[in-house]
Amino acid sequence: MTARSLYFVNWWADTLIIGGLSILVWIALLAFYNSADTQPIFWLSLVLSLVVNYPHFSATVYRLYQSAENIRQFPVTAWGLPLIMVGAVGASLWQPNVVAPYFLMLFLVWSPYHYSGQTIGLTMVYARRAGFSIGQRERMALSAFVFSAFVCGVIRFQRNGSSGGFIDFYGMSVPVVPLPDWMDAAAQAVMWTGALVFAGFAAVWCLRQKRLIPPIVLLPALTHFTWFVPGAGLKSFWIVIPFFHSLQYLLVALAMQLKIRIDVAGGEHSWRRIGFEARRWGSRNILGGVLLFIGLPAAFSWLPLPLLTTAGILAAAVNIHHFFVDGVIWKLRDAATSSALMMNIADLVGPAVVDRARPKPVEA
Amino acid sequence: MHDAVAGIVLAGFAGSAHAADVLGGTSDPVSATPREMFLAAGIGAMVMCGLTSFFLAGRVTERTHVALAMLVVLIGGFCLFALFGLVGREIPVAGALVLLGLIGLFRLMNQFEVRRNRTPRTKKGSDK
Numbered sequence: 001m002t003a004r005s006l007y008f009v010n011w012w013a014d015t016l017i018i019g020g021l022s023i024l025v026w027i028a029l030l031a032f033y034n035s036a037d038t039q040p041i042f043w044l045s046l047v048l049s050l051v052v053n054y055p056h057f058s059a060t061v062y063r064l065y066q067s068a069e070n071i072r073q074f075p076v077t078a079w080g081l082p083l084i085m086v087g088a089v090g091a092s093l094w095q096p097n098v099v100a101p102y103f104l105m106l107f108l109v110w111s112p113y114h115y116s117g118q119t120i121g122l123t124m125v126y127a128r129r130a131g132f133s134i135g136q137r138e139r140m141a142l143s144a145f146v147f148s149a150f151v152c153g154v155i156r157f158q159r160n161g162s163s164g165g166f167i168d169f170y171g172m173s174v175p176v177v178p179l180p181d182w183m184d185a186a187a188q189a190v191m192w193t194g195a196l197v198f199a200g201f202a203a204v205w206c207l208r209q210k211r212l213i214p215p216i217v218l219l220p221a222l223t224h225f226t227w228f229v230p231g232a233g234l235k236s237f238w239i240v241i242p243f244f245h246s247l248q249y250l251l252v253a254l255a256m257q258l259k260i261r262i263d264v265a266g267g268e269h270s271w272r273r274i275g276f277e278a279r280r281w282g283s284r285n286i287l288g289g290v291l292l293f294i295g296l297p298a299a300f301s302w303l304p305l306p307l308l309t310t311a312g313i314l315a316a317a318v319n320i321h322h323f324f325v326d327g328v329i330w331k332l333r334d335a336a337t338s339s340a341l342m343m344n345i346a347d348l349v350g351p352a353v354v355d356r357a358r359p360k361p362v363e364a
Numbered sequence: 365m366h367d368a369v370a371g372i373v374l375a376g377f378a379g380s381a382h383a384a385d386v387l388g389g390t391s392d393p394v395s396a397t398p399r400e401m402f403l404a405a406g407i408g409a410m411v412m413c414g415l416t417s418f419f420l421a422g423r424v425t426e427r428t429h430v431a432l433a434m435l436v437v438l439i440g441g442f443c444l445f446a447l448f449g450l451v452g453r454e455i456p457v458a459g460a461l462v463l464l465g466l467i468g469l470f471r472l473m474n475q476f477e478v479r480r481n482r483t484p485r486t487k488k489g490s491d492k
Contacts, residue, residue: 076431098398102446178452178459
């Protein structure tokens, strides 16, 4: 393992994007902005959404639909799922008081679960890069920690963000999932047990290898913990959590896209080309995100419903579609995907070494 | 004993879900409530998925059939969630079960249309 092969970019970029920045923001908000007035943060996050959150959804759509081969390989995801989402949106718009609250409830619980999946995926990627083998036992301990933190987060978000058993989402009153009082303690017990067991495995590895485990391996889980346990008590912080989740995603998705576009025989391998591809991919995804989250609701503005309601329902559908597509296209057990996730962007500047397991667009 | 437990659970669920009035064992299909109409749409979507799988038999991969089956689970799960999602307001333990059920659904959907390394099981003398 070299210092370069451990990161997608370098120590600074990976550490900040994977979680360092979000932890710093949490500390800063805790110290300087523990205010109930979240409006300034809300508007700031809305602006950041245009360049980070929305493009992160668009990047998934782009990856799936960028070639006909992709669509042929995953027909149900490419065609069947959007039809189901259209049906769910139609039902929600048709019965905004009967169906929409449950559709939004489903999205609001699924969203942090999806973040948990990304945390585990990132930990696996960096562990593999560091040579720290994550077998079944290690994965079980990590999952216990991450998914219990998610349950703790759901409980805290609901407790701190609801009023009279409802959460305000895009101007709609969405009921919370009522949970028994003992559930928080039970989730915490599982979470700390998982953390201790995983830390034990990491300690054994350190002793055997006679070196410390690179902190980047543990950073995704630490970040996840910050988001869902202490961070869930700070309303101004949870508004920006989706931004940080999207930032993590964009780093990995960009690396993958560059691998697909640049790492081909006969292609130009230079920083200029990397910059050009990154700008092209970024601008397309910004445009795609605007279409998904602004254009789509605007297209349905003729409906006899408040525009915010339509936008909220469509946003939930785009999110749920994203959760599915992500599950399909980012499987580490796939040799081609895992091969691309092991590279450093600077590797693309050298001469092309066309990998037999190189991802096709769909696999990337 | 089992009947008593089932009765209590059903009574709780029925109250939470505002289930259809089945007094007399009949219901008027013309005056269906919005919830009943939604459930009918959900059942219709599940039937469509089943029919799609049936008509595509032999033409698509096993993975596609599994994905269609998972869509049925998703739609059915969502219909149940719309019916019993708030049952925890009356029975707190059931609220925990709803959350665990959702987590199970999400875990299952995480396997949606992914490659499976499982080799098909072949039985001796299986029908051709």
